[in-house]
Amino acid sequence: MSRVNARIDAVLAGPTGSVGTAPPFAIADVIAAAVGGPAIVEDSSFRVLGYSAFVGQMDRGRAEAILGRRIPAAWLEHLTGTGSLATLRTTTDVVDLRDGPWEARRRLITAFRAGSRVLGFAWVAEGGQPLGADAATALRQAVDDATPDLLRHLEQIDAAEEHAFREVTALLDGLPGAPAVADRLGLERAGRFVVVSVSTGEPPRAGRTGGDPNGRASRLVEHLRLCMDSFRRQAVVAPYGDGAVAVVALAADDTQEAAARLGNEMVRLTGRGPLHPLRVAVSSVGTGIASVPGLRDQALAAAATVGRDTGGSVSYDDVEAEVLVAQVVASLSPDVRLTGLDRLRDADRGSGELERTLLAYLASCGSASTAAAEG
Numbered sequence: 001m002s003r004v005n006a007r008i009d010a011v012l013a014g015p016t017g018s019v020g021t022a023p024p025f026a027i028a029d030v031i032a033a034a035v036g037g038p039a040i041v042e043d044s045s046f047r048v049l050g051y052s053a054f055v056g057q058m059d060r061g062r063a064e065a066i067l068g069r070r071i072p073a074a075w076l077e078h079l080t081g082t083g084s085l086a087t088l089r090t091t092t093d094v095v096d097l098r099d100g101p102w103e104a105r106r107r108l109i110t111a112f113r114a115g116s117r118v119l120g121f122a123w124v125a126e127g128g129q130p131l132g133a134d135a136a137t138a139l140r141q142a143v144d145d146a147t148p149d150l151l152r153h154l155e156q157i158d159a160a161e162e163h164a165f166r167e168v169t170a171l172l173d174g175l176p177g178a179p180a181v182a183d184r185l186g187l188e189r190a191g192r193f194v195v196v197s198v199s200t201g202e203p204p205r206a207g208r209t210g211g212d213p214n215g216r217a218s219r220l221v222e223h224l225r226l227c228m229d230s231f232r233r234q235a236v237v238a239p240y241g242d243g244a245v246a247v248v249a250l251a252a253d254d255t256q257e258a259a260a261r262l263g264n265e266m267v268r269l270t271g272r273g274p275l276h277p278l279r280v281a282v283s284s285v286g287t288g289i290a291s292v293p294g295l296r297d298q299a300l301a302a303a304a305t306v307g308r309d310t311g312g313s314v315s316y317d318d319v320e321a322e323v324l325v326a327q328v329v330a331s332l333s334p335d336v337r338l339t340g341l342d343r344l345r346d347a348d349r350g351s352g353e354l355e356r357t358l359l360a361y362l363a364s365c366g367s368a369s370t371a372a373a374e375g
Helices: 003-013 022-035 060-068 073-081 084-090 135-172 178-185 216-230 256-270 289-303 316-331 339-348 353-363 368-374
Strands: 039-043 048-051 095-097 107-114 117-125 192-200 235-240 243-250 278-282 312-315
Touching: 022 039, 022 048, 022 117, 022 135, 039 060, 039 135, 048 060, 060 073, 060 117, 073 084, 073 216, 073 256, 084 095, 084 107, 084 117, 107 135, 117 135, 135 178, 135 235, 135 243, 135 289, 178 289, 192 216, 192 256, 192 289, 216 235, 216 243, 216 256, 243 256, 243 289, 256 278, 256 312, 278 289, 289 312, 289 316, 312 316
Parallel strands: 278 312
Antiparallel strands: 039 048, 039 117, 095 107, 107 117, 192 243, 192 278, 235 243
């Protein structure tokens, strides 16, 4: 876990008796008493804020959520696969799951909402006794009653999160002091990194920014952070433009292919939920903090090659020729017509050989002999 997330988690956990701890744990106790089963309260990124006292045998899902401080990856996949995640993100319905990973007991789940904003989620599991016939109604009422308290608690977290986002942005933009920022974020200055860009198929909308808690960037940040935590990857995440980006630290033996698999997994975990179709782009591997701005540019450029209607994941190394052609065309006067490029793409469909030849030609500053030797 990165130091940014650790810092935010520290605000979530707070010292005993502080505002950071008391409301979520008290809310969980109230919900458990009202519904009749052990409860967990999580934020909108499924990080555990508090849980009720419980005496009895704890099933594996609840134990792993409490110990890991967030939803287990197996449960995230289960919510996605059953369509429950989309329901929780978009409604105040109570999801009733009769089964789940690791032979789970029955669970009721619903969202805390303030208007259209999702504040978090409440989970109640069956304990020693089956949940009553009115358990879903009791859960929804208890969550509605507790929402103002949870909102006040989360407002204190927003300041810490906003500061973390500013630091990540300074790193991405290569601003003065970026090495010191990397130290504070827990990233090694000489480490190996990729930058991952995520966006949706929605066209850009004026006035929607990462600072808007209901905006697309906010939802993308949540998804990106949750995925990185589930993959056990050290990463720092921030909204960027109409999407979100992550600077991901790689191990010494991580390959470009391993980095590319992260993007494919993020698309898979999105399923048919509210972020579908998700567009993911992964930069090449860079070394050192100074490489991060260039990796950011690669990821953003590669993202432009992913279809808005279809979504999917690409690696910069796989679409470099297409990016280069697009950059050349964009640098030309609007009056210049390059129908030959369209014919090249049509003729090249499926093989990529002509685009690779063009890339070699352009990279050699127009030297046909050098391009031929490269081929």
